[in-house]
Amino acid sequence: MNARDSEIMAQFLRQAGHKECSSAAEADIILINTCSIRAKAEHKLISLLGALRPLKKEKPDIIIAVAGCVAQQYGAALREKMPIIDLIVGTQRIYQIAELLAAARRKPGLIAGTLDKSYQIPIFLPDAATRRRSGSVSRFVTIMQGCDNFCAYCVVPYTRGREVSRQLSDILEEVQALLDQGVAEITLLGQNVNSYGLTNSAGGRLCRFPELLRAVAALPGLRRLRFTTSHPKDLSDDLMRCFAELPNLCPHVHLPLQSGSDAVLKRMNRRYDRQDYLALVERLLQYRPDMALSTDIIVGFPGEDEADFAATMDMLERLRFDASFSFKYSDRPGTASANFPDKIDERIKGERLQVFQRRQDQISLERNRAYIGKRLEILLEQVDAVSCSGRTPSNHLTHINHLSARDIKPGDFVTVVITDAGQHALRGELAS
Numbered sequence: 001m002n003a004r005d006s007e008i009m010a011q012f013l014r015q016a017g018h019k020e021c022s023s024a025a026e027a028d029i030i031l032i033n034t035c036s037i038r039a040k041a042e043h044k045l046i047s048l049l050g051a052l053r054p055l056k057k058e059k060p061d062i063i064i065a066v067a068g069c070v071a072q073q074y075g076a077a078l079r080e081k082m083p084i085i086d087l088i089v090g091t092q093r094i095y096q097i098a099e100l101l102a103a104a105r106r107k108p109g110l111i112a113g114t115l116d117k118s119y120q121i122p123i124f125l126p127d128a129a130t131r132r133r134s135g136s137v138s139r140f141v142t143i144m145q146g147c148d149n150f151c152a153y154c155v156v157p158y159t160r161g162r163e164v165s166r167q168l169s170d171i172l173e174e175v176q177a178l179l180d181q182g183v184a185e186i187t188l189l190g191q192n193v194n195s196y197g198l199t200n201s202a203g204g205r206l207c208r209f210p211e212l213l214r215a216v217a218a219l220p221g222l223r224r225l226r227f228t229t230s231h232p233k234d235l236s237d238d239l240m241r242c243f244a245e246l247p248n249l250c251p252h253v254h255l256p257l258q259s260g261s262d263a264v265l266k267r268m269n270r271r272y273d274r275q276d277y278l279a280l281v282e283r284l285l286q287y288r289p290d291m292a293l294s295t296d297i298i299v300g301f302p303g304e305d306e307a308d309f310a311a312t313m314d315m316l317e318r319l320r321f322d323a324s325f326s327f328k329y330s331d332r333p334g335t336a337s338a339n340f341p342d343k344i345d346e347r348i349k350g351e352r353l354q355v356f357q358r359r360q361d362q363i364s365l366e367r368n369r370a371y372i373g374k375r376l377e378i379l380l381e382q383v384d385a386v387s388c389s390g391r392t393p394s395n396h397l398t399h400i401n402h403l404s405a406r407d408i409k410p411g412d413f414v415t416v417v418i419t420d421a422g423q424h425a426l427r428g429e430l431a432s
């Protein structure tokens, strides 16, 4: 989502006549997009701003702007701490970045950060420069922004605001424009795509997520459709059925589990338990036996004891995720769990993370090795003099033996026989 926001801001800046340069020393404007999902991301911003201080002293006319979730969350307080900031751009103001920068030039210290409940996501059509930079094989389309779930650990509802869904017609128009430009794969993007269609203050036509998926899947020319992220509590049977019914809907689900312990899930306010999650995965596999599954895991949530962590490891053994993103719990200001008792020691969090990641790596390797000998369709993303790679429908990165790859280019679909597999990628030969 942040990468997508950066892409949007870069386009607006280019259209306003700004040019990219290769170092901060050459720049008149430095725009930093930020993430605040864990404290580490926030620390990166503070150290970057610290490093920019001498430059700002030397060239006081330089404009330093901070956008994204950290900007949204701290607003004026961030500027008080770091007075070199000339402009704070909230998460709902990225489409006005060019005007805001012009205004900040006249009046440094501008803070554009209020979250508006009736916010509407505008249509964004990439121009030629954005297409060149972002590629024309696989692209993101935002279908909703914000989140109403208030998981106890999560800052997103505070930094991206309450859920708003885009109108169906706007989404279809944006996808169609990308398809007209030759894009083969679309990923529909939202913090919680399953609750698409529940909230949009401006009216207009909305529908539930499965209907949206069917409408997008039916657009001519769309070879691959994906979506992210799904909340297990909202993954309906109607949605799961789409995997059996829509041939271009890719067999991969990213379904964040967060913890394998029912007690922790409850304190996290996730509103499902182990049994619910296991039942969902069983059902998904009934609809698509070749379904790949990835997840997010947090270790060391407040009060997580050895038995809770063992329950997470047990879910890993049962579910054998193809891949997972796992994190040490990080206190975020304003969230419910920041005030929970029984915080876990950093060292124990680190040990648990290592145990989880080591086992996940073994499982990923075993699962990847099971593809050896199979013929898979790869959408090529990168082809150059030394390497060639793309993704399977199940979203596995696949490197293709370059000697076997002739007369092919990014965006082509090729059949590949898998000959080898590592933890993070498959390797294969062109079949024809």
Ligand code: 5AD
Pocket: 037, 038, 153, 154, 155, 256, 258, 296, 297, 298, 327, 328, 329, 330, 331, 332
């Ligand atoms: N600490 C650690 N990980 C977090 N995530 C969200 N908030 C926190 C936090 N406070 C993780 C969740 C989420 C992913 C995007 O980031 O696993 O799914």
Ligand code: SF4
Pocket: 147, 148, 149, 150, 151, 154, 155, 156, 157, 191, 192, 231
């Ligand atoms: Fe955060 Fe939970 Fe919303 Fe995901 S569903 S963005 S973890 S509050």
